[in-house]
Structure formats: C-alpha cells, structure tokens
Amino acid sequence: MKILVFLVLLGLHSAAAGIHSLKNILTMSSQVPNSPEFVIVGMVDDVQIYHYDSNTRRLEPKQDWANRVTEDDPQFWERKTARCLDTQHLFKGYIKNLKHRFNQTGGVHIFQWMIGCEWDDETGEVNGFRQVGYDGEDFLSWDVKTNTWIAPKQQAVIIKNNWNNDEAKLAYYKNVLTQELPDFLKKFVNYGRSSLMRTELPSVSLLQKTPSSPVSCFATGFYPDRAEIFWRKDGEELHENVELGEILPNHDGSFQMNVDLNLSSVTPEDWRRYECVFHLSGVKDDIITKLDKTAIQTNWGKTGDGRDGGFPLGAVIGVVVVLLLLVVGITGFFLWKNKKKGKDGFQPANTSDASSSSPSSSSVGVQNTT
Missing domain, CATH: 2.60.40.10 (Immunoglobulins)
Structure with a gap:
C-alpha cells in the first residue's frame, strides 16, 4: 500500500473558517513493501497540492491551480525537485542513524518530519509548527514560544542539545516559520481561492x-x-x-x-x-x-x-x-493526530551523524523556500 494513501487518510481536517493551513509531510521508510522509500506531500487547507516520491523522482503539482506558481517562477518545480533529491539522500542517512541509536537491525521503520503553519486571514495571526516522529512516536518537537527543540525520547536528547546550542539556526527556524512559510501559504491560498473556498452540498x-x-x-x-x-x-x-x-x-x-x-x-x-x-x-x-x-x-x-x-x-x-x-491501521505508524495540532518537525543535518549539528538550509525539501 502506498504511503501516500496513508497520509491522505490521516484525518487532518480543515481549520475553521478564516484559518488556512500549510503542511509539508516528509516520510522515509525502511523495508516497507510496495511503497516508495521516500515521499513528500504538501497540503494547503488539507488539499494536496504537490507530491514527490523516490520512484518518480519528480516534484509535481496535484492541482491545476497549484501550477500557477510558475507564472512568477518558471523553474519552480525543477528547482524544488533538485532540493527533494538532496533531502531524500539526507533522510536515508537519518533513518540509518536512528536505527543504530535504537539498536535496531531490521524490520519496518518509519521516520517522518512535518513542518508548516496556520494563518488567520481575518486577524493576520500566524502560528508555525515542526514535529519529528519515528516509528509512530514523537521524537523531536519545536516549541514556538521558546524557539527551542524538545526531546520526548531519551535517544533524542543529544540531538536536541546540539541543535539548541546553535543560535544562528534557531533564528533561521524562527524566520522560516513566521515569514517564509506564511508568505508561501498566502500565495497558494490566493491561487486556489475559488477551489479552496467552494461549498458543495451533499x-x-x-x-x-x-x-x-x-x-x-x-x-x-x-x-x-x-x-x-x-x-x-x-x-x-x-x-x-x-x-x-x-x-x-x-x-x-x-x-x-x-x-x-x-x-x-x-x-x-x-x-x-x-x-x-x-x-x-x-x-x-x-x-x-x-x-x-x-x-x-x-x-x-x-x-x-x-x-x-x-x-x-x-x-x-x-x-x-x-x-x-485503513485509518486505524496507520495510526500506529504515523504521528499526526488531531490532538497533536500545533507541533512540527525536523530537518536533516548530514548523513554521518544526526546528533552532530542542526539542520542546514540546503537540506530542506520544498518547505524551506515555501
């Protein structure tokens, strides 16, 4: 079964009227049969707008109106595809390191990272979120109020400490969540307004x-x-x-x-x-x-x-x-639940050791310039 099917059925419902959301969900898997090893799904108001996987090795729009981004940036999809390829390589190193950190030698393993934001188009309020999950449990999360990482797992403490000591990266994360992602969200809401705002009676x-x-x-x-x-x-x-x-x-x-x-x-x-x-x-x-x-x-x-x-x-x-x-079966694999709303994830630093440094801008998939 495709990982994308799992993501679509996560039950992530649209926010209340006036509030719009952007979510980028990146998934690296190990030994999952009949599934791409790496998948990126981007959603605006829980409508999928782009998709990348390690089989097609292409980032592609999933809505006609999403392709309007090329009006201002003709090379958007090519440039983002290259970024996705880099991120795929880095995530493969991360799941390898995490398996080592948890003393795992085989079996099915899932590593996920979600980054996004919510924007209230009536008040202008913006809230960013990041969250990291491994094998269906929280691994790292971002505290937007303190601008720091939190480690609910003992195995993540070293990574958390190293990343929290990098003040330049902490400032960078804050800018991504409060400026870059909201600007990208506003642009795509404008592109898809007639579709996203429509109502159809049953x-x-x-x-x-x-x-x-x-x-x-x-x-x-x-x-x-x-x-x-x-x-x-x-x-x-x-x-x-x-x-x-x-x-x-x-x-x-x-x-x-x-x-x-x-x-x-x-x-x-x-x-x-x-x-x-x-x-x-x-x-x-x-x-x-x-x-x-x-x-x-x-x-x-x-x-x-x-x-x-x-x-x-x-x-x-x-x-x-x-x-x-399907919904029940995947909740053990995936960490995004309705009660977790408002958290998000993790960018890879390098493929040699996940604890050595905080993630760099060059390692980001579609989310960093969105």
Whole structure:
C-alpha cells in the first residue's frame, strides 16, 4: 500500500473558517513493501497540492491551480525537485542513524518530519509548527514560544542539545516559520481561492442494513469537510441511541459522513418526531430529512412501502469499513493526530551523524523556500 494513501487518510481536517493551513509531510521508510522509500506531500487547507516520491523522482503539482506558481517562477518545480533529491539522500542517512541509536537491525521503520503553519486571514495571526516522529512516536518537537527543540525520547536528547546550542539556526527556524512559510501559504491560498473556498452540498439518504438495524443518515458529496450531521427529536438534538461516524474522503475530493439512530425502543407512530439534520459550514440553510419508513433505502431489496430499494447499502458499508480500517491501521505508524495540532518537525543535518549539528538550509525539501 502506498504511503501516500496513508497520509491522505490521516484525518487532518480543515481549520475553521478564516484559518488556512500549510503542511509539508516528509516520510522515509525502511523495508516497507510496495511503497516508495521516500515521499513528500504538501497540503494547503488539507488539499494536496504537490507530491514527490523516490520512484518518480519528480516534484509535481496535484492541482491545476497549484501550477500557477510558475507564472512568477518558471523553474519552480525543477528547482524544488533538485532540493527533494538532496533531502531524500539526507533522510536515508537519518533513518540509518536512528536505527543504530535504537539498536535496531531490521524490520519496518518509519521516520517522518512535518513542518508548516496556520494563518488567520481575518486577524493576520500566524502560528508555525515542526514535529519529528519515528516509528509512530514523537521524537523531536519545536516549541514556538521558546524557539527551542524538545526531546520526548531519551535517544533524542543529544540531538536536541546540539541543535539548541546553535543560535544562528534557531533564528533561521524562527524566520522560516513566521515569514517564509506564511508568505508561501498566502500565495497558494490566493491561487486556489475559488477551489479552496467552494461549498458543495451533499445528497442525503436514509439507509438500513436489516429491519432491526439502526437507521443511518448518510451524507455524501459535500465540501469542505467542516460539517455536522445529527438526529433530533421534536426539534431537540439527540445524544442517546445515536452513533456518529467519522468524516471520510471520497475519490473525487468531496467527503461523506453518517450518523446512526437506534430505533429499537421507538414506536412506529413516533417516527414522525425524528429528523436528520446536516449542516455545512458557511451555508445558511441546513438539509433536513424526516424519518420516513417509505424513504429508507435497504440492501434486502425493498423500501418500507414494498418498492425496490435499488441501493447497494452493503457496498457503501463495506467501503466505509475498509476506510476506517485503513485509518486505524496507520495510526500506529504515523504521528499526526488531531490532538497533536500545533507541533512540527525536523530537518536533516548530514548523513554521518544526526546528533552532530542542526539542520542546514540546503537540506530542506520544498518547505524551506515555501
């Protein structure tokens, strides 16, 4: 399975309205079958805008509007590709050194570095972040308030101390996080404004696997992922006998989500008191779907009034389950979780010894000049 698939399914949701984010995620792996050894993914507002891997050895735009950067800088992608090649070589040295530091001789190992920032286009506030992870755990992180590195792992203490003693590099990091990255983010938000700021309403269906199963209110095709879906009774939101699913990506870049309602204790005459509500951020009117037995689509062949259901609920549930399993399976490998928001990573110093010096500007992939 491609590492890129893992990254796309990390569940990194867009920030609230007015806040934009830039994330560069660099991943070096060891002995992961059928995957590129090195991958770089760049995202603006959690939309992938460029990609590099050690198989193609090219940094390429993933959105048409991202290529507008060449209007001002025709050699942008060629220059950044060369930087990615250098970073790939340096990261290979880093994972080798980390395996030695942890007394590891073989097996699957993952080293990741994330660098980025958030920008509030209403207040102008900027927050930068860096974070380093190894084998699914924090290895080094950046404290933006003190402008220093933090080492949660004993094996990282020597590296932390050496890098924190390099005042010139500390000043350099601060400039990257507070000036260079925000400027790059603002430029790409402007390029992709019509796409990033768009809203698309979903189709909403009532689904039921078996006559005794919960009724699922399923919304798909919406954008962005800043959305809510819930059941309510007599106008009041329900919190009991409901189960809310995660927001998941569709293949076309839109999203889907569902919320289930257990009706085992609800009498048929009370069904009319229930309704499903879908709310999309930035859209005034909600989509309200009444709980109507005749509108429920099933996978046993008939709707509540005996008509053909005609909806492959089994396939839908199967896709959702597979996606959820993917998400669960990768969390052990990758360190970016929603609760970790606001931290970031690490640039390689050289391939001989990760603890010898702080990272230099020449070792940065796409992120340093972004």
